[in-house]
Amino acid sequence: MSERNHWQGVYQARDSDQVSWYQDVPASSLALIEATGLDHHERVVDVGGGHSTLIDHLLASGWDQVTVLDIAGSALAAARRRLGTRARRVEWVERDLLAWQPRLPYALWHDRALLHFCNDDAARAGYLRVLRAALRPGGYALIGTFAEDGPEQCSGLPVRRYSPASLAAWLGADFTLVQSRLDPHRTPAGKVQHFQFSLFHYPAGRGA
Numbered sequence: 389m390s391e392r393n394h395w396q397g398v399y400q401a402r403d404s405d406q407v408s409w410y411q412d413v414p415a416s417s418l419a420l421i422e423a424t425g426l427d428h429h430e431r432v433v434d435v436g437g438g439h440s441t442l443i444d445h446l447l448a449s450g451w452d453q454v455t456v457l458d459i460a461g462s463a464l465a466a467a468r469r470r471l472g473t474r475a476r477r478v479e480w481v482e483r484d485l486l487a488w489q490p491r492l493p494y495a496l497w498h499d500r501a502l503l504h505f506c507n508d509d510a511a512r513a514g515y516l517r518v519l520r521a522a523l524r525p526g527g528y529a530l531i532g533t534f535a536e537d538g539p540e541q542c543s544g545l546p547v548r549r550y551s552p553a554s555l556a557a558w559l560g561a562d563f564t565l566v567q568s569r570l571d572p573h574r575t576p577a578g579k580v581q582h583f584q585f586s587l588f589h590y591p592a593g594r595g596a
């Protein structure tokens with residue numbers, strides 16, 4: 389089964405608030421986004437955003453240049469339905485991240501739980517290539533993944549787990565780790581999954 393079909397199927401099979409990664413309030417993401425100090429008129433992309441409620445919170449706090457990208461159109465459609473007329477204030481991109489060519493640079497890249505599905509070297513290299521192409525000098529990457537003691541699988545797929553240090557080592561020297569936090573996520577079924585969120589400045593020592 390293709391990756392797209394896998395994710396489409398996952399989203400079509402369950403209500404929005406029943407997927408294991410559902411969050412009513414993405415508190416770690418919101419706290420670390422504010423920690424960047426970026427102006428809310430800067431460009432933000434949520435990669436693998438699915439139907440996350442992050443977009444609702446960003447719009448509510450005045451972010452007005454937000455792109456949500458996902459391989460599963462069904463997830464984006466669910467987010468658009470939920471947002472109603474507010475959905476018009478968002479750029480929606482239904483695309484495989486690894487094949488995406490950003491049109492304009494972003495000040496902030498947000499990823500909660502996409503990178504950890506990039507298991508092989510080609511996918512990880514592709515992710516890094518798109519990340520570098522998307523960020524403006526002095527921009528930030530906020531990446532949330534399963535932590536080193538997090539689950540080994542999600543949604544029937546194997547994942548690669550990270551610590552802030554292993555993520556920093558993989559991203560390379562031009563990404564400076566600014567802040568990180570461990571985030572125990574309670575799934576709708578009541579299980580606790582350990583995530584880590586790490587905020588990086590790119591490239592080191594340049595820009596805002």
Ligand SMILES: C[S@@+](CC[C@H](N)C(=O)[O-])C[C@H]1O[C@@H](n2cnc3c(N)ncnc32)[C@H](O)[C@@H]1O
Pocket residue numbers: 391395409410411435436437438439440441457458459460463483484485486499500501502505542
């Ligand atoms: C575990 S979900 C997390 C969704 C969202 N970030 C959240 O926190 O609610 C992973 C998301 O990544 C998307 N995804 C997986 N591989 C992708 C790819 N190669 N390109 C774009 N999106 C992808 C899936 O469709 C899914 O929405």
